[in-house]
Amino acid sequence: MIGHVLIIEDDKDMCEMLEVGLSRRGFTPRSFVNGLEGVAAIDTEHPDVILTDINLPDVSGMQVCREVLAKWPEIPVIMMTAFGSMETAIEALRVGAYDFITKPLDLDILAVALQRAVDHRSLKQQVQVLSEAFARIHSFSGLLGESKVMKDLFSRLERIADTETSVLITGESGAGKEITARALHEYSRRKKAPFVAINCSALPDNLLESELFGHVKGAFTDAWQDRKGLLQEADGGTLFLDEIGDIPLSLQPKLLRVLEERTVRPVGGNEEITVDVRVVAATNIDIDRAVADGAFREDLYYRLNVITVDIPPLRKRGADILLLAGKFVGDFAAKQGKKVTGLAESTAKRLLGYEWPGNVRELRNAMEHGVAMTLFDKIVPEDLPEKIRRHAGSGIFLETGNPVELISLEEMSRRYIAHVLKTVQSNQSVAAQILQIDRKTLYRKLQKLTD
Structure with missing residues (x-):
């Protein structure tokens, strides 16, 4: 992408040199010899990036940068000066400049910096469009979904969010239990108060008790001062107890008392402290079986499980x-x-055919991996984690040892080109030599890779 560059530089010869040099490199430059004129022209010029000298006769480049960011925050600003120093560079970046270039200018390096700034702006605009599109999708707080099971879930959450009722959230690991608890909090009358979360399986019994209920000075070794527990920290808000099925039996009566009496007694203390907190719990185990086996108190179970919210696994959410x-x-x-x-279409098919045992958490991880690995503007199957690439393979192996499906010759060609490009760090000239085709042919094939 080549862009429109608005230049603010008090040296007319420098302006002319920049206009000629950048025009030859595909940019559309327009220069101004003072800061006020340059800033005034932004609304009519609609630049993709602004290149300004720091030292100007009327206003400083720093002031120009501040005004641009205040009125046109989407436009990146690159600053240049003949008096380059680390302090000046830090100050320029501190006020919000996208980049900093020192004179004498190397036009090729400058062109790369300008192109990077233009691409950055374009990317931010794409993300904004995508974010607005997602905002129109059926959602509930941080949860997204268009499938029937998710719309049913959103409807249920809307009905119970602004109540004081205890909620037990069930579902597989990674399905989104904590984000569901946060959504309940955000839609409740308690949303301005704290949301506090703890994983009950992550701490030893004695530390979990102190973490939940707090302790007084001298209650145990290293208890040097009084300390509030999470139940007090969440006062007025919501306490989320993840993996509630793992809470030890010895603590269950104490938690039951909190739910019934709305009071907390810190470890080592004698006084009851009143708390106003809504408890939302979650588990991925069969808690009914835990009750039947005597591993979980029945009375606590009924106190926590006034309303159950079951989060569907990702494999049951279809196009979500x-x-x-x-x-x-x-x-x-x-x-x-x-x-x-x-x-890429082939990647979408691969995602839809995978079982997602790690649910949304695994999908998120896979997409982070894919974005990091891809050489193209769309994620191709080779960019996915190996576990997903290998899924549902035929068991047939190439000489490389990589499992593949029974696929078309065209698909095999596409994958091999991607493999070669990764091997040569995206050097298209070298890749073309290895593939024994010219660069134009390789370019055409790359254009088709993500169709």
Whole structure:
């Protein structure tokens, strides 16, 4: 992508040199010899990037940068000066400049910096469009989904969010139990108060008790001062107890008392402290079986399980897999600064055919991996984690030892080209030599790779 560059530089000869040099490199430059004129022209010029000198006769380049970011935050600003120093560079970046270039200018290096800034702006615009599109998709707080099972879930959450009722969230690991608990909190009257989460399986029994209920000074070794527990920290808000099925039997009566009496007694303390907290719990085990086996108190179970919310596994959500994958690709592309716009058709088919034992968490991880690995504007199957690439393979192996499916010759060609490009670090000249085709032919094939 080549862009429109607005140049602010008080040296007319430098302006002319920049206009000629950047025009030859495909840019559309327009120069101004003072800062006020340059800034005033932004609304009519609609530049993709602004290149400004730091030292100007009327205003400083720093002031120009601040005003641009205040009024046109989407336009990246690159600053240049003949007096380069680390302090000046840090100050320029601190006020929000996208990049910093020192004179004398190397036009090729400058062109790369400008192109990178233009690409960055384009990427941010794509992410914004994608975010707005996702905002129109049926959702509930941070949860996304268009499948019937998710719409039913959203409807249930809407009915119970603004109640004081205890909720037990069930579902497989990685399905989204904590984000569901957060959604309940965000839609409740408690949303301005704290949301506090703890994994009950992550701490030893004695530490879990202190973490939940707090302790007084001297209650045990290293208890040097009074400390509030999470139940007090969540006062007025919501406490999320993840993996509640793993809470030890010795602590269950104490938690039951909190739910019934709305009071907390810290470890080693004698006084009851009143708390106002909504408890939302979650588990991925069969808690009915735990009750039957005597591993979980029945009375506590009924206190926690006033309303059950079951999160469907990702494999039962159909096209939501691609919806979520697209969201994750957009997020990670923006974070990694890469121009990745989505999934190749063959990748989408692979995702839909996979079982997703790790649910949404595994999909998120796979898309982060794909964005990091891809050489193209769309994620191809070779960019996915090996476990997903290998899924449902025929067991037939190439000489490389990689498992493949029974696929068409065209698909095999596409995969091999991708493999060669990765091997040579995307050097198309070298790849063309290995493939024994000219660069134009390779370019045409690359254009078809993500069709």
